Amino acid sequence: MTTAYPEKLQLHIDGEWVDIGNRAGIDVVNPATGATISILPKAGASDLDRALDAAAQAWSVWRDTPVAQRAAILHKAADLMRERAKAIGALMTLEQGKPLAQAVGEVMGAAGQLDVMAEEAKRCYGRVLVRQPGENSFVKYQPVGPVAAFSPWNFPVFTAIRKVAPALAAGCPIILKPAEETPASPLEMQRCLVDAGLPAGVMQTVYGDPAQVSEHLIASNVIQKISFTGSVPVGKHLMKLAAEGLKRTTMELGGHAPVLIFDDCDLEKTLDMVTTGKFRNAGQVCVSPTRFYVQQGIYDAFTRGFAERAAKVSVGDGSEGGVDMGPLANPRRPDAMARLISDAKSAGADVALGGERGEANGGFFYQPTVLTNVPTEAMIMNEEPFGPVAAMQPFATLDEAIEQANRLPLGLAAYAFTTHLRTANLVGDAIESGMVAINNLTVSPGDAPFGGVKHSGHGSEDGPDGLKAYMVTKAIHQA
Structure with missing residues (x-):
């Protein structure tokens, strides 16, 4: 129309x-x-x-x-x-x-x-x-x-x-x-x-x-x-x-939502869900899944599958049919993405996909981007990107994953994917966040409280x- x-x-x-x-x-x-x-x-x-x-x-x-x-x-x-x-x-x-x-x-x-x-x-x-x-x-x-x-x-x-x-x-x-x-x-x-x-x-x-x-x-x-x-x-x-x-x-x-991916998750279903969620509204979502902590046993398979799905995200004018992701909201946002990605690369991160501005006639586009092996000290692991960038890091144990999830002074939304009930219970209790979604990305159903803790x-x-x-x-x- x-x-x-x-x-x-x-x-x-x-x-x-x-x-x-x-x-x-x-x-x-x-x-x-x-x-x-x-x-x-x-x-x-x-x-x-x-x-x-x-x-x-x-x-x-x-x-x-x-x-x-x-x-x-x-x-x-x-x-x-x-x-x-x-x-x-x-x-x-x-x-x-x-x-x-x-x-x-x-x-x-x-x-x-x-x-x-x-x-x-x-x-x-x-x-x-x-x-x-x-x-x-x-x-x-x-x-x-x-x-x-x-x-x-x-x-x-x-x-x-x-x-x-x-x-x-x-x-x-x-x-x-x-x-x-x-x-x-x-x-x-x-x-x-x-x-x-x-x-x-x-x-x-x-x-x-x-x-x-x-x-x-x-x-x-x-x-x-x-x-x-x-x-x-x-x-x-x-x-x-x-x-x-x-x-x-x-x-x-706002927040900088951690996503804990455990090696017993339903991998294909999880990949479909989190890839779609990451690039919704070009990642300009306060509860966007952003910091991906993936257990070592499935890290390579997860990062590969995520990048493959992200490569299929259609970027363009949101008024046109068949577009999955539109531009960023203003000219400041592509500049912010470029700064964070450049810093991550300098810190030793690998660019599995994207990392560049999108081609457009004057629009504020940025490619869906996947960063792997991102060091903790990289800015993108510490500052909310508010854009179409997923940053990934492997972990070995549950305690390590919880430590990384709670490391920042932010605590709005957090996500975890596991089929192990005990792990789900522990994660729900231990993560310092106003909202925790386990095996889904729903943190805003309308009848539940929406809000954060800490900063x-x-x-x-x-x-x-x-x-x-x-x-x-x-x-x-x-x-």
Whole structure:
């Protein structure tokens, strides 16, 4: 299908779609071609103040809206997103680069998140405590207040909805600042909620200079909660800003996921699974399998089979049929890949596949790359690549594998493949990670907590844990 990208984009503030007018603009670029495809307005201080005032006005109204009514709006928005999934996905492909099928799948998954949170809000039960006759004590959960949320470019709709859905379900107005690289698809998500009947001021979408927007919103007394997905340095900075107002934070700060491949795994099935997972969204996934630790007995067979499968990954413009992997999201990413691979080679790693930029007319492509025998001191074993590169190293014993998996200060997702139940149990317990998948790559099913430990952040998104992240706990004692 052909979907035209809007020539001019908008903000959404206090129920109004705001054109660029006399505001400064930001170029939006198609990463498959390097061409500018639209202009995005930058919110100024007055725009942000207006958004904050609208959120403050909407707070008491939305907080007191019955749960069933809030849920009905979320369900209707989910239905609209499913109806419009192909059109929204096509916009996402143009601005982010991922293949159309993956983009449409992301929109469908985001619609599912709206449904999940609509129902979780109905099941947010408190509890009654045992007291002597004539006295009662009970615990209840209430919305925390207006939220400022910041979401990245790699999953522009799904990561945003992880913040929007629980906030709205809990009764909190939200001001969302998605990534400026990928603005159109989150705006269409906003449109679905507006068309579903969401009152003005309850959700607003703004763009601009990231530092200015975040500092302005977080400093306001209106905002009571901050949710951020992005890099560790930016997360630390936002936490410092939030600390000035003692504001609650949820931080998902990325990872560098270890993959433990044991010699008793189902080798062919494992290879099919992890190769597909590695190059999904060109490896631009915070839970992407990245550091592969393979037991010595199958190391050669695994690395050979992985490279053979990776060589078959079709790279190109995500809008075209038959493409498995699109471009990287911006011109910085190919440069980062080149730096990491050059360092790995200098450290003694072997390039089993790729290692070069892809051929394209101005696009930000990089070949699927497989590095073998990568020394631990290589940068790619210590820094999240966020790209289509798999780094492999052999191991001998379970203890050695666990040591390597836990070596970094990051702990978002981890994976292991084994048919030995005892090994699976030990790995699940021993790996320092917020999420561990064994014999699969599913760490984001929607009804389970999604979040990391150590420098990968704190707090959880999704499921009942994600909803309660937008609520405060109150104990009431009656005598």
